[in-house]
Each structure stands twice: as structure tokens, then as C-alpha cells.
Amino acid sequence: MEYGAGGEGDGSASGSHHDSSDKKKRYHRHTALQIQILESTFKDCPHPDEKTRMQLSRELGLAPRQIKFWFQNRRTQMKAQHERADNCALRAENDKIRCENIVIREALKNLVCPTCGGPPIGEDCYFDEQKLRFENAQLKEELDRVSSIAAKYIGRPMLQLPPVQPVHMSSLDLSMASSYGGGPVNRMVMMNSGPSLDLDLLTGSAIGASSSNIVNPDPPFHNIVHLSDMDKSLMADIASNAIDELMKLVQTNEPLWTKCQKDGMHTEVLNLDNYKRVFPRSNDHNLKSPNVRIEASKASGVVMMNSLQLVDMFVDSTKWMELFPTIVSRARTIEALEARLLGSLSGSLQLMYEELQVLSPLVSTRQFYVLRFVQQIEQGSWAVVNVSYDLPQHNAYPHSRCKAHRLPSGCLIQDIPNGYSKVTWVEHMEVEEISPTDRLYRDLVHSGLAFGARRWLACLQRACERSASLMMASTSSHDIGGVIPSAPGKRSMMKLSQRMVRNLCSGINPSNGHQWTSVSGLNDQFEVRATLYKTTDPAGHPNGMVLSASTTIWLPVPPQNVFDFFRDGRTRPQWDVLSNQNPVQEVAHIANGTHPGNCISVLRAYTPSQNNMLILQESCTDASGSLVVYCPVDLPAINIAMNGEDPSYIPLLPSGFIITTDGRHEITSQGQGGASTSSNNNSDLGAADHCGGGTSTGSLVTVVFQIQVSSLPSAKMSPESLTTVNNLITNTVHQIKASFNYASTTT
Incomplete structure (x- = not known):
């Protein structure tokens, strides 16, 4: 020592x-x-x-x-030695209990009657009860022992887990099954008795975390062994160099960056020639292919949250995923390499796994092992860097159609008055596509907008604005059955809607090992893709298989017009094939942002036989795109949320629309030197070449439907389910195009 x-x-x-x-x-x-x-x-x-x-x-x-x-x-x-000794003793005693349990199980199996040699008569119940009592006593002792040891070292008593509450689903199932009529297609689509996905769109101090469900298999790091000291030392050096590079990228403007103003947001694109002169080692690309493409951009803006709250959410993989639900489909902390000292976040270094997505099955997800390092620059100023770290002994992305390597990326967060922060975001990636990007998304992806800094910052601003709206007075303008939502009611409704949005975002792209099933759409002019995934709900719902199907179409209409069309209740009968062309009435409205389109609505269809059925809908928009997500919920369930009670047991299986620009106005005016360039392109272009003006005249619209096909976790995708969801999406797309007087899919 x-x-x-x-x-x-x-x-x-x-x-x-x-x-x-x-x-x-x-x-x-x-x-x-x-x-x-x-x-x-x-x-x-x-x-x-x-x-x-x-x-x-x-x-x-x-x-x-x-x-x-x-x-x-x-x-x-x-103290550490005693703790290790106690842990070893605890493990040994646990093993002993398990061995005794096995012996008892085997003894019960081999019981025979001493008279006839057969199984004893009338003794099964007695022995089963005794076995359960014995196991229960052993488990209670083990729990008490673990709690006492844990309390010794954390300095406070361990809280006991609450008992699981029973969930009564019968009335909810009946109302939801009959919501849109009694036909077999409608009953199948609107069946919501299966498990819900309780993942908040944003946690943090204002909302609070809810219980998370397992959606799809875990990312491929379950076999990762403990890192050696040499690995950890190398990771620390990489993280330190990465944060130095990030600070230079953040603090340097021209000629390293070329300024661009787009949709009211300040964006900058990287000049690759100047970058290579400042960082010569960047000439050696991590992806050894002539088809490597560089995507690099920088954006800055004001966020409605202070720096410490933001950093606290960034270092938590669950909160990170909930903060960016439309971008981060999966995230997990593999190992914390540097412990926090005295509660400080500065110096935190983690090895993480994450998958980034565009909300469409036509764009491949990007999967990374990343090192995330946090450093406090000065009082009220923090830097958070993400940089790829390859683990050669593990094939992290066996099913990926796109290889990506994250060069030093991240953000600088600086406190400003009134609890706000100025955030400067940098995204820098090397990308190699195993299969070409679909032509609908080629312009958006190759322009660097799909995974660029502007999208990250816009999503962060929207999430923080949504969180801040919880602190404001209730803005509901209508009531349901005479109940006007109070502040707790507004909070509960927002949590319910957040879970609905997160559910939809989680089900669009399948995880590792899950493959798409393609189904021809209308006249083979578009393709419907479906995938089957399992949900597991800790609240007590049975396991189930959910069929998620989606397709993407192009419309020659600006994105804002398409967003207004979907969120307007007066135009809903034009596209909602399940409403039987009946108009809807907004019976509750909760604003959760400054834009009038950022709100939660409760809708009721004008159908006398369905007075007990409502539609929960959230619409949100920012510079990165728009969402309209909806889900049928019965009246008693809505009243539970409106009264401020816990909405986590309300089942949700949403559908919806994702609207983005097609990116064409960006790519045509940027030429080869835009935010995304080939690895051997000359990016020494002026600002006029990098940034195009005007507003996009075309939109990409992804239509998503989810149906529960079985409560059995081993269920397979049936032809009947595919036919049902294909007809549903095809009819919806047909009505959308008819509403915009657009029948051709030729772009």
C-alpha cells in the first residue's frame, strides 16, 4: 500500500x-x-x-x-474483507439449502407404500403442504439474512417488497373486445387483455420511474465475462481521449464546422478535410471498407431542465432509453468502471450497449457497445461523451444490416438562468451498410438527418418540455362524467400516455434474432412487414405474443399538413377504418407542450352501442418529426387515471403514425459535402453547399398496428393473423391516399 x-x-x-x-x-x-x-x-x-x-x-x-x-x-x-466473508458464507448456506431442497424433492418422488409397494394413498396433499412450508421457511430465513447483511453495509433497513396485487380484467376485456363492433376482424384487432408495456417516455424527478417490462430478448451481452484490469485501463484512456476530442469539437467553430440554419434550429456539419488535419489519427477508419460513410453534425439549443438533472438521466440506461424513446430502442449498462465519489456524477465511466432506430422497419437499427464518460468542466457545466468500444470476443450484431462505429460524440451542458440549460450536441459516426437503405429513406439517412445531432437535440427538448408541463396547472378543457382531472389526475394520465408511446416505439423494430415477415400490400405497391414478439408483465398479466405490423408510404404533402390531418378529430373518419366512418368527440384535452399539437386527448366515437369505449391519443411534434399514437381504453380505466390513481395495470396495445420529412430538400442542396459524406469525399465546401433552404414538400408516413395473437408465449405467426393485419393496414393506407387525392406510390 x-x-x-x-x-x-x-x-x-x-x-x-x-x-x-x-x-x-x-x-x-x-x-x-x-x-x-x-x-x-x-x-x-x-x-x-x-x-x-x-x-x-x-x-x-x-x-x-x-x-x-x-x-x-x-x-x-x-470492512470489505468482512463483507466478502459474509457473502461467501451466505452463498455457501444458500447452496446448502438448495441441496436439501433437491433431496426432499427426490424423496417425495420415491415415496412408496410399505404394504403394497405403490404410492401412498391420501398422503400427497400432506407431503406437498409440508414441502411448501419447509421451502417457505427456508426462503424467509434466507431473505432475513440477506436483508440484515445488506442493511449492515448500506446503513439503513431494506424495504420489503409489496405483495402483488390481483388484477381483475373481465369487464375491461369485454368492453374492449366489443369496442368497434362485433365482427371477427374487429374483435381480434381490439383485443387488449394481454400484457401492457409500462415504460415511461420520460422519468426523472417530475414523473418517476414505472416498472419496466421485458420486450424481446436481451441484447447479446449476456455471456460477457468480467473485464480485466488491462481492459479497464484501456477503456479509461479511450474515454479520456474521447472527452478531450469532444470538447475541441464543441468549442471550435469554423473552419472545423460549417454553419447551417434549418427549421429554426442551429446546425453545423463537419468539414472532413479540416477534421483530419486537427485529428490525424482519424484517417484510419475503424470500418475497413471503401463504402464507409461519415456522418457528423453539431446542433445547439436551450433545454427546459438544469444540467445536473440531465446528467443524472444520461448515466442511467433506463432513463436514457425513456428520454429518447423514438431514437434509443434498447439500452443496458454492462459494467460501471468508475464509481461515483460522495454522490458526484463527475468521473462516471460506464460500458453500455444500445440500439438506435428510425421509427420504420425500412431502416436498419444501429447497434453499439459504447463507453459513456461524464466529466464536470466547471460549476454548472458538464460534458458527456459516447465512443464505441469493440469487444472482439463477442459478435455483438449478428443480424445487423448496418455496421456503425461511434466516434467521440456527446454533448456539453451548461446551466443558464431559470433552471434551463444550453446543450451543444455532437454526433459523429462511421457507417457501412451491409444492404442498401430503402429508396424511401435513402435521402433522409444519407443526409445525416436520421441519426444526426439535430434529431437528438429536438427529442431532448421535447421530452424536457413534456416533463416541465407536469409542474404547470391542469389545462384540461373537458371532463368525463363530470370529473375534471386534478394535478394528480393529469400526472396519472400523462404516465398512461407515456407508456402507450413507449410501447409503440419499442415494437416497431425487432430485436436480435427476430426477423421480419414481408406481406404484399395494396396492388404490391408497398410492403407490409410484420414481426412477432413476446411481452412479459411483472404486474401479473399472463405472457402473450404480440404481432406488430407496419408499412411506410410517401405522400407529396408537407409533414405538418399530414400531422394536422391525423390529429384532427374531424378528419378521423377518413382514415380510421375501425370507426365505421363515425365522427369522434374530444371529451378531455391535456396540453403537454407549447405547440398546440403536443397534447393528450380522450376521444369518444358517436356510436350509441359503444358509450363505454374511449380512445386515448397522444400527438407530439418537434423538429425531428411527429407522432400520433392511439389506443382503445374503456371508461372505467380512464376514470382511474383521471382520478389520479395508479394507471400501471391498465392494458395498452397502441397503434399509430410516425411522420417525418423525406429529407429531399436537404440532400439536393447539400451535394456531396453535406452532413453525411463518403470516407473519401472532399468536404471542403461553403455554407451554401451544406445547407438547403425551404421546407420539404414530401413526407414519409409509417403506419403501425399491433394486435395480441395469443396469450401463450410459444405461439407462432399464423396466416390468419397476417391476413388480418395486412387487410387492416392496406385499407388504412388506401383511405389516407384517397384523402390526399394521391393514388400512386411512385416517388
Whole structure:
């Protein structure tokens, strides 16, 4: 062990204020005699008083502070040793209990009647009950032992888990099954008795996390072994260099970046030639292919949340996924490499897995192992960097149609008055497409808009605005059955709607190992893609298989016009094939943003036989695109949420629309030197070449429907299910095109 000299303790508290050369001068090893005397004293008195420390100081020739810190460090070591010993003993006792359990199970299997040699008569119930009682007692003892050990080291009692509450679904199932009529197609589509996905669109202090469900198999890192010290050291060096590069990219403007103003948001694109001169090592691409494409952009804007709250959400993989539900389809922290000191987030380094998506099955997801490093630059200023880290012993992306490597990317967050922050975001990737991007999305993806900095920042601004709206007074303008939502009611309704949006975003792109099934659409002019995935709900609902089907079409209409068309209740009968062309009435409205299109609505169809059926709908829009998500919910369930009660047991299986620009106005005016360029392109172009003006005249619309096909986790995709969902999407697309007087799909 090494300890600081000169009365400066062990060096950890003050080393950050001096350069490395000064630190080395204060470090030395204690002699064997000094350690022997200190160890002998520690055995007799682990907590020496000041008089004893002064005496040891004179005898050993050490400063009193060094004596003090040595004893502190030694006590910490002893505590860790005791903890490891307790853990080993606990594991051994747990193994012993398991072995006894196995012996009892085998003994029960081999029971015979001593008279006839057959199974004993009338004893099964007795032995089963005794076995359960025995197992229950053992498990309770084990739980108490674990709780006491955990309480010893965390300094507070462990909270016991609440009992699982029963869920009564019968009335809800009946109302939802009959919502849009009694036909077999309508009953299948509107069946919502299966599990719901309780994933919030945004957690944080204002909303609070809800229980998460498992959607699709885990990402492919379940076999990753513990990292060696050499691996961790290498990761720390990579993260340190990455944050240095990020700070240069954030703080440098021209000629490294070329400015661009688009849709009211400041964006900049990278000049690759100048970048390679500043960072020469970037000439060696991580993806060794001549088809590698570079995507690099920078955007800045104001966010309605302070820097500390943002950083706290960024270092939590669950909150990260909920903060960017339309971009991050899956995320998981594999290992925390640097522990936080005294609650500080600065210095946090994590190895994470994440999948990034565009909300369409036509665009491949991008999968990464990334190092996320957080560093506090100064008071109220934080830098968060993401950089790819390849694990060669693991094939992370066996089913990916797109290989991507994340160069130093991330953001600088700076506090400004009134609890706001200025965020400067940088995205920098090397991309190699195994299969070409579909022609509908080629312009949007190759322009760098699909995964660029502007999209990240726009989604962050929207999520923070949504969170801030919770702090405002209730803005509902209508009531349901005379109940006007209070502040708790508004919060509950927003949590319910957040879970609905997250559910839709999670089901559009299949996870590893899941493949699309293609079905021809209307006159083979578009393709419907379907996938089957399993949901598991911890709230007590049975396992189930959900069929998610979607298609993307192009419309020669600006995105804002398409968004207004879908969210307007007066035009709903023109596209909602399940409403039987009946008009709808908005009976509740909750605004959750400054834009009039950012709101939660409760709709009722004008159908006398369906007075108990309502439609929950959320519409949201920002610079990155728009969403209209809806789901049938019965009146009692809505009243539960409106009264401020927990909505997590309300089943949801939403459908909806995703609207984005087609990206054409960007690519035609950017030429080869835009935000996305080939690895060998010359990007030394002026600002006029990088940024196009005007508004896109075309929109990409993804139509999504989800139906529960079975409550059995082993169910397969049936031809009847595919036919049902194909007809549903085909009829919807036909009516949408007819509403815009557009019948051709030729782009």
C-alpha cells in the first residue's frame, strides 16, 4: 500500500489540485517496521485517539495525518474483507439449502407404500403442504439474512417488497373486445387483455420511474465475462481521449464546422478535410471498407431542465432509453468502471450497449457497445461523451444490416438562468451498410438527418418540455362524467400516455434474432412487414405474443399538413377504418407542450352501442418529426387515471403514425459535402453547399398496428393473423391516399 507523505493524507483528496509530478514526490511506501507497528496497534485499538496517534507519529517518524489516514484505510479494508466473508458464507448456506431442497424433492418422488409397494394413498396433499412450508421457511430465513447483511453495509433497513396485487380484467376485456363492433376482424384487432408495456417516455424527478417490462430478448451481452484490469485501463484512456476530442469539437467553430440554419434550429456539419488535419489519427477508419460513410453534425439549443438533472438521466440506461424513446430502442449498462465519489456524477465511466432506430422497419437499427464518460468542466457545466468500444470476443450484431462505429460524440451542458440549460450536441459516426437503405429513406439517412445531432437535440427538448408541463396547472378543457382531472389526475394520465408511446416505439423494430415477415400490400405497391414478439408483465398479466405490423408510404404533402390531418378529430373518419366512418368527440384535452399539437386527448366515437369505449391519443411534434399514437381504453380505466390513481395495470396495445420529412430538400442542396459524406469525399465546401433552404414538400408516413395473437408465449405467426393485419393496414393506407387525392406510390 502507498500513502501520502507530508501530512497530505493518502493523496486522493488533494491529488486533483496538483500536477502529476508533484503527486509522485509525495507518495512513498511505509517501511516493513512501520507497517508492523501500525498493524500491532490496530489489533488492539482500531480507533486510536489523538494521543495515541501523536505517540505513533513520534515513534515512526510520520505525520499525525498520515497515521489517521492509515487507520481509516485499514478499517475500510477490514470492512470489505468482512463483507466478502459474509457473502461467501451466505452463498455457501444458500447452496446448502438448495441441496436439501433437491433431496426432499427426490424423496417425495420415491415415496412408496410399505404394504403394497405403490404410492401412498391420501398422503400427497400432506407431503406437498409440508414441502411448501419447509421451502417457505427456508426462503424467509434466507431473505432475513440477506436483508440484515445488506442493511449492515448500506446503513439503513431494506424495504420489503409489496405483495402483488390481483388484477381483475373481465369487464375491461369485454368492453374492449366489443369496442368497434362485433365482427371477427374487429374483435381480434381490439383485443387488449394481454400484457401492457409500462415504460415511461420520460422519468426523472417530475414523473418517476414505472416498472419496466421485458420486450424481446436481451441484447447479446449476456455471456460477457468480467473485464480485466488491462481492459479497464484501456477503456479509461479511450474515454479520456474521447472527452478531450469532444470538447475541441464543441468549442471550435469554423473552419472545423460549417454553419447551417434549418427549421429554426442551429446546425453545423463537419468539414472532413479540416477534421483530419486537427485529428490525424482519424484517417484510419475503424470500418475497413471503401463504402464507409461519415456522418457528423453539431446542433445547439436551450433545454427546459438544469444540467445536473440531465446528467443524472444520461448515466442511467433506463432513463436514457425513456428520454429518447423514438431514437434509443434498447439500452443496458454492462459494467460501471468508475464509481461515483460522495454522490458526484463527475468521473462516471460506464460500458453500455444500445440500439438506435428510425421509427420504420425500412431502416436498419444501429447497434453499439459504447463507453459513456461524464466529466464536470466547471460549476454548472458538464460534458458527456459516447465512443464505441469493440469487444472482439463477442459478435455483438449478428443480424445487423448496418455496421456503425461511434466516434467521440456527446454533448456539453451548461446551466443558464431559470433552471434551463444550453446543450451543444455532437454526433459523429462511421457507417457501412451491409444492404442498401430503402429508396424511401435513402435521402433522409444519407443526409445525416436520421441519426444526426439535430434529431437528438429536438427529442431532448421535447421530452424536457413534456416533463416541465407536469409542474404547470391542469389545462384540461373537458371532463368525463363530470370529473375534471386534478394535478394528480393529469400526472396519472400523462404516465398512461407515456407508456402507450413507449410501447409503440419499442415494437416497431425487432430485436436480435427476430426477423421480419414481408406481406404484399395494396396492388404490391408497398410492403407490409410484420414481426412477432413476446411481452412479459411483472404486474401479473399472463405472457402473450404480440404481432406488430407496419408499412411506410410517401405522400407529396408537407409533414405538418399530414400531422394536422391525423390529429384532427374531424378528419378521423377518413382514415380510421375501425370507426365505421363515425365522427369522434374530444371529451378531455391535456396540453403537454407549447405547440398546440403536443397534447393528450380522450376521444369518444358517436356510436350509441359503444358509450363505454374511449380512445386515448397522444400527438407530439418537434423538429425531428411527429407522432400520433392511439389506443382503445374503456371508461372505467380512464376514470382511474383521471382520478389520479395508479394507471400501471391498465392494458395498452397502441397503434399509430410516425411522420417525418423525406429529407429531399436537404440532400439536393447539400451535394456531396453535406452532413453525411463518403470516407473519401472532399468536404471542403461553403455554407451554401451544406445547407438547403425551404421546407420539404414530401413526407414519409409509417403506419403501425399491433394486435395480441395469443396469450401463450410459444405461439407462432399464423396466416390468419397476417391476413388480418395486412387487410387492416392496406385499407388504412388506401383511405389516407384517397384523402390526399394521391393514388400512386411512385416517388
